[in-house]
Amino acid sequence: MAKISLLSLLAIVLLSCNSLKKVEDDELLVVKNAIYADSIKVNNEELESLVYQKPNSTVLGYPLRLNLYNLAKENPDSSYNAWLYRKDNRKKRLDKLLSEKQVERLGESFLVKGLSNWLKDIGEEPTILDTTKTRLSLAKLSAYYQSKGYFTNNTTYEIDSARHKKAKVNYHIELGDPFMIDSLRNNISSKAIDSLYFLNAENSLIKEGQQFDLSNFNGERERLTGIFRNNGIRNFQESSITFDILRDTTRASDDQKMNITLNIGDLKTRGENEVTTSEYKVEKINKINIYTDYLSTNTQDSLYTIDYQDYTIHYSKNFDIKPKTLANAIFFKKDSIYRDVDKIRTSRQLNALNVFKYPNIIFETDSLGNEVNTNIYLAPKTKYSLGTNFEVSRSNLRRLGVGLGTTLLIRNIFKGAENLSISANGSYGLLSSNTFEANYFSEFGGDISLDFPRIWFPFINTSKIIPNYTLPKTRIAIGTNFQNNIGLDKQTFNTVLGYNWVPSDFVNHEVELLNIQFVRNVNSNRFYNVYTNTYELLDDIADSYEDATLYPELAEYFETGDSDDELNLIIPSGTTGFTNAVLNEEVSATTDDYDDVNTIEERRIRLTENNLIFASNYTFNKTNRTGILDNTFYQFRWKIEGAGNVLSAFSTFIPFNKNDDDQLLVFGVPFSQYIKNEFEYVKYWDLSRSNVLAARTFFGIAIPYGNSDNIPFVRSYFGGGSNDNRAWFPYSLGPGSTSAVNDFNEANLKIALNLEYRFPIAGDINGAIFADAGNIWNVLDNVEDPDATFDGLKSLKDIALGTGVGLRYDFTYFLFRLDLGFKTYNPAEIQSKRWFRDYNFANSVLQIGINYPF
Template sequence: MAKISLLSLLAIVLLSCNSLKKVGDNEYLVVKNAVYADSVKVNDEELESLIYQKSNSTVLGYPLRLNLYNLAKENPDSLYNAWLNKKENRKKRLDKLLSEKQVERLGESFIVKGLSNWLKDIGEEPTILDTTKTRLSLAKLSAYYQSKGYFTNNTTYEIDSTRHKKVKVNYHIDLGDPYMIDSLTNNISSTAIDSLYFLNSAESLIKEGQQFNLSNFNNERERLTGIFRNSGIRNFQESSITFDILRDTIKAANDQQMNITLNIGDLKTRGENEVTTSAYKVETINKINIYTDYLSANSQDSLYTIDYQDYTIHYSKNFDIKPKTLANAVFFKKDSIYRDVDKIRSSRQLNALNVFKYPNIIFEADSVGNKVNTNIYLAPKTKYALGTNFEVSRSNLRRLGVGLGTTLLIRNIFKGAENLSISANGSYGLLSSNTFEANYFSEFGGDISLDFPRIWFPFINTSRLIPNYTLPKTRIAIGTNFQNNIGLDKQTLNAVIGYNWAPSDFVKHEVELLNIQFVRNVNEERFYNVYTNTYELLDDIADGYEDPDLYPELTDFFEPGDSDTELNLIIPSGTSGFTNAILDGTVNSTTDDFDDVNTIEERRIRLTENNLIFASNYTFNKTNRTGPIDNSFYQFRWKVEGAGNVLSAISSLVPFNKNDDEQLLVFGVPFSQYIKNEFEYVKYWDLKRANVLAARAFFGIAIPYGNSDNIPFVRSYFGGGSNDNRAWFPYSLGPGSTSAINDFNEANLKLAFNLEYRFPVAGDINGAIFADAGNIWNVLDNVEDPNATFDGIASLKDIALGTGLGLRYDFTYFLFRLDLGFKTYNPAEIQSKRWFRDYNFANSVLQIGINYPF
């Protein structure tokens, strides 16, 4: 109640703030800027960035940061001193009570001074109209349009002061007619440059008949520089490219045509006393020296040299690596022309080996001909690296948990830049209830992984299909995990052989040739202790069979409950005994009870049986994002996975055993067989001033066949959670229109759609408004419940909708996220009560997450 009152008070204070509080009598608050080009309003973030006086930012139309700034005291020191000396004896009494030094510190305290400084830091000063800055903005707008070819534009501004002490500034630009490119000529000094230019002139960004645009000239300089530096002109200077832009005086005075001359001068070299020029020449690579430990290269006695292919490799006694590994990571070739792209690829690949600190590539002109020597200096990282992590956790199942993990990294273990990682982790803590024999839990496990800087495949040379510049990597890993007093006390064993490579910064491929997972449930009899919702369903059915006169054979399956008249099924003897009695006909039951018990038993068997997953998968990732600050991009991911096909194929050669359901067994466990497909698309729109609209669409389906009639729990889909539909907790949504009948609801078909509007609030705090839609269903498996299965377009009415709002705090390295979701459309309710029935704080869901949900 106190928290609600505090939040309400804060809301009242903020809403009651006067945005004009710190606007003087003869001052005006700029509330909006508008740019009009030829009387047409222009909405362009680049143009708005040219305006010096931007209006104060708002959160959903409310000037939050401005009002936070207005809450700050303007001169807290003066106000404190005035208060202190307002009464004659106040300072003396405080000096006697606290001491003179403490009274002085009180004036520097957070309440007196610090709060105001903090409000100013996170707040925003009012934007007061300054016509000098307005005229400067006009000059920048005029220069901007001149860069687009409108050299004769005229600019004016208009101040709209229709509201008290608030103004809107309108900037008007009369563009006039644009200048056009009439002719394009060139003046190129070097013969080598001249030849390269004409070979690539067809792709020029500057063409005759085109409207003048300064950005095209800048982009053309960058294009030509890239061509020259990747065609042997190693030392080409972008400053050598200039343009002469002249108006065509032969044409009529009002015919705004321009003649462009492209100038490419010679190489300029600055000496001690003068600058000399020389013609650019195409250079070829001569000697290639690789120093594997250049920090030890000062002592020549400690080095030995190996010539391998086109490379001379200099070793120290402290570090050794196979020549082939270095040759695969360096893309310069003897007698080939110099290319900038080879330098970039070599640096990337040498960094990707994760055995060197940083590569330093230096070129030296050779005295013979147009040749250049390449020296690559490398500094090895430490061979061993030890990392640890510690965490404290709490959940509805675990009252308190403490975890500790450690990882040992051994670099270059087989002298081919192979990196071995050995990790171990464990956790221990107290359970929230003593459902099990003990009130504690423990979990420990370990992993061993080995990374190769190449695609390792027996008897096949993959370098022709997957070049080394794509940063190919092979990973072989094996791991295990043991649980005690966690669920059914699973023991798992995982093994992976996988590959990944990236042809560019925007495309990545991942292949897991083998992904083997074995899951063993140690304590199957705990099923009804763990899945309490399922137990309650079975116990509710059993309530109709508690009468000892009618069902004496069931008497031993019950024990007293919380009340004198209540009976509960005993776990595990009572639950298994009652289930068997119903299913084998020992007790005559209704058809509905038989079907319900049979469904519960099928779920128990599926979730307690051991799993063997022998899968392979491929993932394709593509994006056009240029960097972490790029907020206008898309991402696409497609993943396909198949399991059990290899084992099924060799079953005709290997006599596998079978169980009663005719399933093939490997090590006594039926292996899973299915095909799984996933598509995910994410799109961001930059709405200017750090406002972003983000959308996500996901579709996934896993179809069992052959040796399976369902999907393993670890490969199925669930709904809800901080990265899904945030109005539902994880595993609590669906399947279909069912009302979370199980503790962990899952299915093999999923649709998800997310839309989120993100905006700055104050300082490093950002806000969000979101809408999440989606659900899970069963399809083409052994589930027959019509409310849980997908039956075509008609089932789309069961798509759940959650809406809400959130806060994010940016810690630079990660983002902490709080989201509050409300059930807007709940398909689990009856048709007439699905909309807004649970749309209240009592039924809201608070989700905590790290980084953005998508």
């Protein structure tokens, strides 16, 4: 008997469902809405949202949520009681077997009642046609077009019910001619407002000769309110702006004109029993008081006061901060006019210091009425914060691992809102393989970072170039990490001096003036134990030289393998000895074998040598996304990095030592020299009803020169993985048309193209269909393999294509992601077998990720 999986069984059940199961004979299921304006079909999400009754949602055209709802029993209690009493003795037998209480609880169980309730929760009840709601939808559509100037529009609807128990609703709007703005006048009571208005009237969103559009009137109110509140009218109310619109809808169509009067009234204040009116005035900032510890238990009398520039700072002994730091974070200036933008920037900057809780800014009008005192109340955060994390892990190489980390944050350490972070982490566990002599691994490290809210650059005042309102920040960090029985047992040391500033909500700049990384491989003799694919390549070459009678000088390099007739190279003495024998021409090797061994040896040297990277980089980020719910936006990122140039310049003044390859050495290590450039563009389209189309393009290239002929492994590119081409595992794609010849395949040029369609399924479960294209290549470095190098446009034929489907579960704060990728076009295959050769479940790749890949 064939076995049917639970997933297959569910699919059979859902496909056999009837979407009309819960639609009565006298009812119609709404399956489609169509809107026509002057007989032309309108595809507008804003208009479609005005229709009350929307068809049931679908997943790739299938009404999944509707059919899940249909699987639920309409009245599970009645169904259970009917089953229980269907046979005379059934309840009595169950009472004896389970007890009367348990029989009652059985009716409340998940299988009897809970399952139906759950299916209803995640499902969607059928949208049954209700003509009352249809007429309400017509009224909303009519009101929408009236807001666009079509005041004389007529609306009708028709129901197409040709299909059995299904209905398509067509909404028709005859627009008529739009009303146009004939004249624009104003009636402004305040002199201060009047002058400000005329200074900015040129950019008005409402103009004579323009078609009436209510959104322009709302936009004009917002524009004027912003202008007034940023030019001294602190308490201006948007409700003070009104419009008188005079029109005659009975006139002939060629005379549909309207006269507009803009009214800006006085300030109205509601008291307990009356509404008072006063004239708007331009206000100036008078006194500025800053209370740095207003939640202190000390009484007001115990506060200390200091005057600094335009500010009076009140502080207690519990909390002390430099006056200059506060002055740089506050944008109100004495005797300057009030501006809303100064209040927003002050709040942002005080929050960005990360030493205060949310600031409270209160304004008090003085007796003259045209000056305000500003009181800024600040509550310090705790000086010390300690965080810890604990994790248990398991992998193919690690039987069991336990990790522990802790971070201590010390705020305002030098009284200038400097925040010092000290973190330490470590892990220990058991290995699941016998790669190394020991059966355990360990890793530990630590980082120290200092952040302060200004751009620190020796001998240069950067505040004029990078204003304080851009949230400037400097970060100095140093860290180290030590590994034991992990790969080549790397020891890494890194130092960063970086800057960050945000000139607007949509642009971000990052500069790392210094990014120094030193990598030391402690056990480089383990190379062939770790990179097993490379070892097998070398051992396969050595098979031709195992015969001790022909090559007696190589006999000591082999040992008996798993079977008695198999010989393998000994690690490391045999691999080193055989490589040297071939490259030193101590044995007569073929040209192909010599070239292959030379390539393997070059890779071994590259991956085992110590690296010193002395780099600087700049990153530019721009987006037009307005919030996390915005699904129509773009993101652009450009990064450029240069390494080794400073050290190379120093070498002209300071004589550096050189190695046998004529490379300059610093502390006995050849430093890397390269230029790296990256571009990434992401675009989202909102297709309505939570359906989103997302696309990403990426191009990156790193070119070695001067002191290097290759890119350090940690700065190179790889293909595959949960955030790249999901039909390949990380490091298993490329370079070019090669077939993952190494354990970790990487290169210095990368192209990636991703397209993903995201759609809701049920509740917090979402689905996706994706296509990932791209590859990596070597270019302008020391790799000569034509299959791995980029050689112009013809190399684009090596772009791999992976397609697949995904499931996501939204936990609100993060998203858990499963993607199943299939190799659609594999450049590693021969030309005739590249398409769909491995397009099957046996060769599919399941990727697990957190949040969206782009």
